[in-house]
Amino acid sequence: MTSDRALIRRPSPRLAEGLITHIERVPVDVELAARQWQQYVDALAEAGWTCVEVSPVDDCPDGVFVEDTMVVFRDLAVIARAGADERRPEAAEAERAVAAQGYRTANITEPGTLDGGDILKIGSTVYAGLGGRTNQTGIDQLRGFLEPLGAQVIAVPVSKVLHLKSAVTALPDGTVIGYEPLTDDPGAFPKFLAVPEEAGAHVVLLGEGRLLMGASAPKSAELFRELGYTPVVVDISEFEKLEGCVTCLSVRLRS
Numbered sequence: 001m002t003s004d005r006a007l008i009r010r011p012s013p014r015l016a017e018g019l020i021t022h023i024e025r026v027p028v029d030v031e032l033a034a035r036q037w038q039q040y041v042d043a044l045a046e047a048g049w050t051c052v053e054v055s056p057v058d059d060c061p062d063g064v065f066v067e068d069t070m071v072v073f074r075d076l077a078v079i080a081r082a083g084a085d086e087r088r089p090e091a092a093e094a095e096r097a098v099a100a101q102g103y104r105t106a107n108i109t110e111p112g113t114l115d116g117g118d119i120l121k122i123g124s125t126v127y128a129g130l131g132g133r134t135n136q137t138g139i140d141q142l143r144g145f146l147e148p149l150g151a152q153v154i155a156v157p158v159s160k161v162l163h164l165k166s167a168v169t170a171l172p173d174g175t176v177i178g179y180e181p182l183t184d185d186p187g188a189f190p191k192f193l194a195v196p197e198e199a200g201a202h203v204v205l206l207g208e209g210r211l212l213m214g215a216s217a218p219k220s221a222e223l224f225r226e227l228g229y230t231p232v233v234v235d236i237s238e239f240e241k242l243e244g245c246v247t248c249l250s251v252r253l254r255s
């Protein structure tokens, strides 16, 4: 069990109006989404995580994707400046919530843009996806904040999906997992494992070898089982319709 905390934010009643960029719009069932969100939160809690709710932003359809509001490294939370104008109002309450958890904060400022979904941390290596939502200035500012804390920030291209973590995440041993057709440059990562489904590229490390992942990637779950991990599966279909995945729905504050 872990005593780590996760910031979460409940879905807006306007969730169905959330942004989409790389996929076709299909109707979102907001009530089903609310139930799926609760199951996601319950899965974190059952794995020993303390879930801390960030005040809702009901006017922001994408507010539930709270991961995008910040990057947490050691005792510092770098508050993002969203690449999509509509999402900028999401950051203020998230900043307040993470500060209340005892974190120092710093801010990405204009003309920098950065979404938390573009940042993949593996130990002290911080991969930053340079693409639709995060620009070079945002990455330079992030580097300025994190390198004094011992991070190495490496920019990698993202052009086929919304965020870097739409394409790749990492297993507990640091192996980057990705669905190759959507990964710009698998060679950017020292260890890369191709998974058989797009959603198989998305895992949240729950601790003790458990991987929180979406129900839409059963073959990848089987692959992870064969590697000795324990998939913890949640159905997040309504968030996937808005280019969301398991990582986007929380900010993990690891002690």
Ligand SMILES: CN(C)C(=N)NCCC[C@H](N)C(=O)O
Pocket (backbone or CB within 6 Å): 018, 019, 020, 021, 062, 065, 067, 068, 084, 087, 116, 117, 118, 162, 163, 164, 165, 166, 242, 243, 244, 245, 247, 248
């Ligand atoms: C890793 N991913 C994908 C994220 N962290 N965020 C997803 C945001 C989706 C939202 N509809 C948008 O377009 O902003």
